Amino acid sequence: MSPKALTPLLNVTDLHKSFGTNKVLRGIDFSVRSGEVLALIGPSGSGKTTALRCLNGLESPDSGVVSFAGGPEVAFQPGLPAKKAQVLRDRSAMVFQGHHLFPHLTVLQNVTIGPLQVQRRPREEVMARANELLERVGLEQKSSDYPSSLSGGQQQRVGIVRALMLQPDLLLFDEPTSALDPELVGEVLSVIKELAQEGWSMVLVTHELAFARDVADTVVFMDDGVVVEHGPAAQVLGNPTHERTKAFMQRLLHPF
Amino acid sequence: MDSLWQLALDSLWPMVSGALTATIPLAIISFALGLAVALMVALMRISTNKVVSGIARGYISIIRGTPLLVQLFVIFYGLPSVGITIDPWPSAIIAFTLNVGGYAAEIIRAAILSVPGGQWEAGYTIGMSKTRTLYKLILPQAARVAIPPLSNTFISLVKDTSLASMILVTEMFRRAQEIAATTYEFMLLYMEAAAIYWVICLVLSAVQDRMESRLEKYVA
Numbered sequence: 491m492s493p494k495a496l497t498p499l500l501n502v503t504d505l506h507k508s509f510g511t512n513k514v515l516r517g518i519d520f521s522v523r524s525g526e527v528l529a530l531i532g533p534s535g536s537g538k539t540t541a542l543r544c545l546n547g548l549e550s551p552d553s554g555v556v557s558f559a560g561g562p563e564v565a566f567q568p569g570l571p572a573k574k575a576q577v578l579r580d581r582s583a584m585v586f587q588g589h590h591l592f593p594h595l596t597v598l599q600n601v602t603i604g605p606l607q608v609q610r611r612p613r614e615e616v617m618a619r620a621n622e623l624l625e626r627v628g629l630e631q632k633s634s635d636y637p638s639s640l641s642g643g644q645q646q647r648v649g650i651v652r653a654l655m656l657q658p659d660l661l662l663f664d665e666p667t668s669a670l671d672p673e674l675v676g677e678v679l680s681v682i683k684e685l686a687q688e689g690w691s692m693v694l695v696t697h698e699l700a701f702a703r704d705v706a707d708t709v710v711f712m713d714d715g716v717v718v719e720h721g722p723a724a725q726v727l728g729n730p731t732h733e734r735t736k737a738f739m740q741r742l743l744h745p746f
Numbered sequence: 747m748d749s750l751w752q753l754a755l756d757s758l759w760p761m762v763s764g765a766l767t768a769t770i771p772l773a774i775i776s777f778a779l780g781l782a783v784a785l786m787v788a789l790m791r792i793s794t795n796k797v798v799s800g801i802a803r804g805y806i807s808i809i810r811g812t813p814l815l816v817q818l819f820v821i822f823y824g825l826p827s828v829g830i831t832i833d834p835w836p837s838a839i840i841a842f843t844l845n846v847g848g849y850a851a852e853i854i855r856a857a858i859l860s861v862p863g864g865q866w867e868a869g870y871t872i873g874m875s876k877t878r879t880l881y882k883l884i885l886p887q888a889a890r891v892a893i894p895p896l897s898n899t900f901i902s903l904v905k906d907t908s909l910a911s912m913i914l915v916t917e918m919f920r921r922a923q924e925i926a927a928t929t930y931e932f933m934l935l936y937m938e939a940a941a942i943y944w945v946i947c948l949v950l951s952a953v954q955d956r957m958e959s960r961l962e963k964y965v966a
Contacts, residue, residue, distance in 0.1 A: 604872030
């Protein structure tokens with residue numbers, strides 16, 4: 491693993507979020523340094539996906555602060571207009587569990603629409619970068635195909651390229667392999683691992699503990715809306731100190 | 747028999763020209779304006795603002811719950827008694843536009859809602875605003891769902907323009923009525939009018955098929 495810079499990139503402070511009476515986040519804090527890979531793990535319903543979505547402004551927490559070094563900083567409060575959280579998307583890009591590619595656009599259009607139409611970068615540069623990245627993930631032959639003609643693993647790799655094309659400082663992955671057939675998981679994980687080795691900063695919600703141990707620098711274990719344990723991947727995954735973390739690991743390692 | 751043929755031929759051009767100068771333009775203009783109204787009403791109907799969606803609901807309910815002929819009569823014969831006089835053509839366009847707006851709004855609303863919510867989020871996450879996501883990503887996908895029922899609406903509208911004859915618009919069917927009134931050949935002329943409507947609708951169906959197959963290309 492490449493040496494990591496120590497410059498802070500993202501600071502998340504005291505996120506609270508309720509859906510009705512259901513308190514999903516009850517004071518979440520963590521930070522990400524530049525080049526760091528942080529894995530968010532925890533049982534389903536622990537709030538990890540909600541926490542991740544807050545970082546991209548897709549979810550509006552009731553309170554708390556999401557702050558990127560050098561801006562933007564968003565202090566959430568009830569009734570905060572959705573527009574105010576949009577600025578977070580200047581720094582982060584999201585890869586969804588269900589890829590959410592645009593079915594009516596070709597692979598190339600899917601990955602270039604953001605840079606061309608929103609960021610208004612020069613067409614030549616965008617096209618060159620798109621072709622380079624599609625080639626990197628082994629999909630240069632598919633650039634004029636529609637997403638429906640790709641396999642699940644190929645679709646998710648396009649989803650990753652779409653996020654990379656936005657030139658974010660932080661990549662967000664929401665269980666990027668959970669919707670895939672088991673034999674397709676590897677091709678997606680290996681792309682993510684390469685990106686990690688290249689020094690991309692990322693926050694990764696995942697159920698793949700072996701992968702988290704392999705790729706992540708830091709692991710945050712969440713349960714019931716709070717951060718239970720936060721530390722170096724080897725320590726949290728290999729030698730957890732909290733009972734709840736231990737029990738979770740046991741359940742994943744010995745499901746039967 | 748020969749004279750009947752002759753009458754059929756002689757009346758063909760006046761009727762076809764009525765279709766070209768009135769029936770078809772009336773249908774196209776009203777449909778285009780009606781779609782704009784429908785999109786606005788559909789978005790109002792989806793709105794989380796209760797007042798806004800309530801207004802849209804009320805509008806759709808009134809349009810769908812009253813006969814088109816009555817709507818035409820209210821606008822052309824009714825409004826003058828409250829001091830608003832509108833010529834036949836604008837009256838017809840207003841009535842047909844409002845009518846299409848009500849019916850197509852429900853079609854467009856359902857089509858927009860048929861696009862998975864993840865598509866909106868994907869638009870947001872690549873930096874698009876709500877409006878841009880709607881126009882660039884959601885509506886193109888909704889179009890595939892909306893085109894068959896919207897084609898139905900358009901075909902109905904083409905035939906419904908015959909009602910404009912009741913408010914003195916000289917469209918195709920009014921030509922048929924005028925010729926029939928002087929020749930007493932009602933059966934011949936009304937069948938001829940029916941045939942022309944049918945031919946127009948055959949062409950429209952073919953156009954619909956082509957549009958549908960173009961939009962199907964990305965579906966596996």
